[in-house]
Amino acid sequence: MHNYDVVIIGSGLGGLACGAILSKNGYKVCVLEKNKQIGGCLQTFSRNKTVFDSGVHYVGGLAPGQNLYQVFKYLGIMDKLDLKRLDMDCFDRIAFHNDPKEYKMAQGYEHFIQGLLQDFPGEGKALREYCHMLRHICDKFPLYNLRMGGFEEKESVLGIDAAEFINSLSSNRRLTEVLAANNALYAGVEGKTPMYVHALVLNSYIESSWKCVNGGSQIGKWLARGILENGGTILKHQQVKRIVADGPAVQYVETTAGKRFTAKHFISNVHPAVTLDMLESDAIRQAYRTRIKSLQNSNSALMVNAVLKPGMFPHMNYNYYYHSADSVWGSHDYTPDTWPGSYAMFISPEPKDHRFANALSIMSYMHISEVEQWKDTFNTVSNETSRGADYEAFKREKAERLLDMVEQRFPVLRQCIHSYYVATPLSFRDYIGTADGSMYGIMKDSTDPLRTFISPRTKLSNLYLTGQNLNMHGILGVTMSALVTSAELLDFEKLLHEIKTA
Numbered sequence: 001m002h003n004y005d006v007v008i009i010g011s012g013l014g015g016l017a018c019g020a021i022l023s024k025n026g027y028k029v030c031v032l033e034k035n036k037q038i039g040g041c042l043q044t045f046s047r048n049k050t051v052f053d054s055g056v057h058y059v060g061g062l063a064p065g066q067n068l069y070q071v072f073k074y075l076g077i078m079d080k081l082d083l084k085r086l087d088m089d090c091f092d093r094i095a096f097h098n099d100p101k102e103y104k105m106a107q108g109y110e111h112f113i114q115g116l117l118q119d120f121p122g123e124g125k126a127l128r129e130y131c132h133m134l135r136h137i138c139d140k141f142p143l144y145n146l147r148m149g150g151f152e153e154k155e156s157v158l159g160i161d162a163a164e165f166i167n168s169l170s171s172n173r174r175l176t177e178v179l180a181a182n183n184a185l186y187a188g189v190e191g192k193t194p195m196y197v198h199a200l201v202l203n204s205y206i207e208s209s210w211k212c213v214n215g216g217s218q219i220g221k222w223l224a225r226g227i228l229e230n231g232g233t234i235l236k237h238q239q240v241k242r243i244v245a246d247g248p249a250v251q252y253v254e255t256t257a258g259k260r261f262t263a264k265h266f267i268s269n270v271h272p273a274v275t276l277d278m279l280e281s282d283a284i285r286q287a288y289r290t291r292i293k294s295l296q297n298s299n300s301a302l303m304v305n306a307v308l309k310p311g312m313f314p315h316m317n318y319n320y321y322y323h324s325a326d327s328v329w330g331s332h333d334y335t336p337d338t339w340p341g342s343y344a345m346f347i348s349p350e351p352k353d354h355r356f357a358n359a360l361s362i363m364s365y366m367h368i369s370e371v372e373q374w375k376d377t378f379n380t381v382s383n384e385t386s387r388g389a390d391y392e393a394f395k396r397e398k399a400e401r402l403l404d405m406v407e408q409r410f411p412v413l414r415q416c417i418h419s420y421y422v423a424t425p426l427s428f429r430d431y432i433g434t435a436d437g438s439m440y441g442i443m444k445d446s447t448d449p450l451r452t453f454i455s456p457r458t459k460l461s462n463l464y465l466t467g468q469n470l471n472m473h474g475i476l477g478v479t480m481s482a483l484v485t486s487a488e489l490l491d492f493e494k495l496l497h498e499i500k501t502a
């Protein structure tokens, strides 16, 4: 006797979106979350009454008729979200060390081209070729366009390397650097990151860029409410420890407290390598385990979350990317002396007076090896324990260096900061549950693209995977992955039709 139709391990966006889709289609779902808060990267936290996002700084594809808008409309949450559109003339502003100019990325393809032509007047051909390539690639991904289609449609574009393609567009290095400057959006690596990753992400933001007012946890909140209204269950403080199979199917999952959950189907929203560690089954071949475990994850980050004094720091309705490293692709490979080579800064308006900002989140790459000595300490967003005075000193030293860099462009910065809080790769590891604090999970690879595509199916007939490690990371990518996973149990064509006509 099964308690549920579907047990979902993890309440990140992937788990919640699967839960919302399947419960809307009559499945009795149960979502198990290890943390006190649902949402994974959607979680927000508050310091000095100021709300910070952990992993949703801006979202694309949310204008009427666009892909994410349609899925969220189908799930009944679109009209509930409190969103603010970023500046039409500039959703991302790009700056470089030793270059007083700042470059603007505008929303809408023609607007994007015209905006950059002001700084690069002779580069119309390169800009048009770039935009054409983004759209050409996106057309090849059927699901991105909410239609049925085969894998073979996209095969021809999977091997294009992002840095190589962008660099080939023009001999004007500043232009090609501008076009790739927000590659922290996907933790881009030269010679590895495929152009399709760049295209799917950038296209969504060029089409429309939005901020979640008061944080992205609202996406999780409304999806969870939908699950509950559809008769589903969401249980927090339930860390799954074992996924136990007998022969070709999973029988139950067991939590660290020893509680067992049975179901007809199981979906894991947890990183595939971690899922495999929990899975007790002879049906999974060692070669599959080895392949999944050998895939490299994207880099982690250090994030300074600063609470600002009221009425002091002007609000900028765009994101800010700054590079001091020699190449915009180069700041992964930092040394203690060259860190931070770049940063991305996300700005939130004061709720009652949007002329001013109330919070800044400043992010720079950081390898988990930097915090190796504290790896045996654990923390969650809602259950903070100290990792010790030396860890606090480490965070402070890094944060001050990052603030020094930001201050080069914003000299008033330190005077405006009321207080700041620092997240390291260990914070991301503990909030999200990846072993290395990776921001976006498995890194895609243009040199061997098929190896980094993970199927939602496993060798077990009733165990599926979902989340950012499948197709793509990000709010859009993970929502699309949830469609693919849910389609394993639903009529995909009918589902897409209902989404398109929602």
Ligand SMILES: Cc1cc2nc3c(=O)[nH]c(=O)nc-3n(C[C@H](O)[C@H](O)[C@H](O)COP(=O)(O)OP(=O)(O)OC[C@H]3O[C@@H](n4cnc5c(N)ncnc54)[C@H](O)[C@@H]3O)c2cc1C
Pocket: 009, 010, 011, 012, 013, 014, 015, 032, 033, 034, 035, 038, 039, 040, 041, 042, 054, 055, 056, 057, 058, 059, 060, 238, 239, 240, 241, 269, 270, 301, 428, 431, 432, 433, 438, 439, 440, 466, 467, 468, 469, 473, 474, 475, 476, 478
């Ligand atoms: C710093 C940062 C900034 C980002 N910025 C953006 C952005 O601006 N825009 C954007 O679109 N995307 C952004 N992203 C990416 C985006 O947030 C993620 O791709 C997406 O939210 C991941 O969703 P997920 O469901 O795959 O996984 P997760 O959010 O990681 O969820 C996994 C869930 O599983 C739970 N879990 C893990 N192990 C267990 C277990 N054993 N038992 C039970 N539960 C378990 C975790 O607690 C978590 O709740 C950012 C990510 C980061 C880290």
